[in-house]
């Protein structure tokens with residue numbers, strides 16, 4: 047066993063003890079439309095793609111950081127063949143309940159790495175986007191080659207840099223999240239708001255039970271606009287700490303253009319969902 051694999055095994059076993067989760071820390075799970083294709087151990091992963099140093103601009107800390115990472119496209123090729131390139135979205139599951147969905151086309155366009163350690167320190171970071179929270183990154187943290195790419199450097203809080211990743215699933219968005227879309231009769235603004243919700247909110251929040259587990263459900267049984275008034279809701283989304291001191295909810299990306307309009311659209315989406323309350327599906331145990 048290589049030294050790095052041994053260290054990872056020890057680290058993953060410790061995190062397993064600490065979190066009492068299913069054995070999520072010791073391997074990476076590859077799924078296709080909800081079904082497990084392969085569960086690959088750290089050792090096997092490192093055989094497919096050797097860990098290498100990648101110096102990137104760390105968006106959570108706004109500094110240059112070097113991570114040791116595996117070529118993520120090479121891992122996808124090894125498990126799925128070329129078929130993954132047709133996937134509409136890649137859905138990541140993280141041990142903290144975070145669940146971001148990333149368009150498949152982005153992986154074909156930019157290089158990404160599944161990282162396993164950080165040079166010069168523990169595998170963790172201080173998340174300025176979450177009120178300076180210290181977060182552990184393992185078992186895996188997905189990063190993008192952004193050192194020379196201005197567009198990728200300025201993206202903030204898109205959910206495209208998930209940490210504590212355990213699983214990837216190739217999904218078709220509408221099939222995977224049938225309870226999330228606004229009614230077909232909804233306004234154009236509400237439909238635009240749905241897109242924003244997907245991009246900026248659903249990795250943490252659920253609607254009708256679909257989405258992330260980090261943060262509260264926002265539609266079922268009571269819709270958020272039924273108990274928050276609109277000006278306060280807008281203030282909350284733009285600047286959460288101006289409403290709740292020390293909340294860990296991040297403000298909607300400060301680098302985004304038209305933040306105010308984005309929020310108005312999201313609120314229109316929430317209102318449209320009042321008439322589309324659907325009982326969440328029963329929780330399925332995470333299959334392995």
Ligand code: HEC
Pocket residue numbers: 243246247248249250251260261262270274279282283290292293294295296298312
């Ligand atoms: C990184 C995770 C994360 C993201 C992304 C996120 N939130 Fe939150 N949100 C939270 C957490 C955590 C809470 C609970 C915070 C608290 O109570 O202090 C919360 C609370 C809320 C609440 C209050 C719920 C209640 O019943 O009190 C609303 C409304 C909300 N978020 C809306 C949004 C919207 C809209 C977006 C997208 C623009 C969004 N959030 C993005 C983590 C997130």
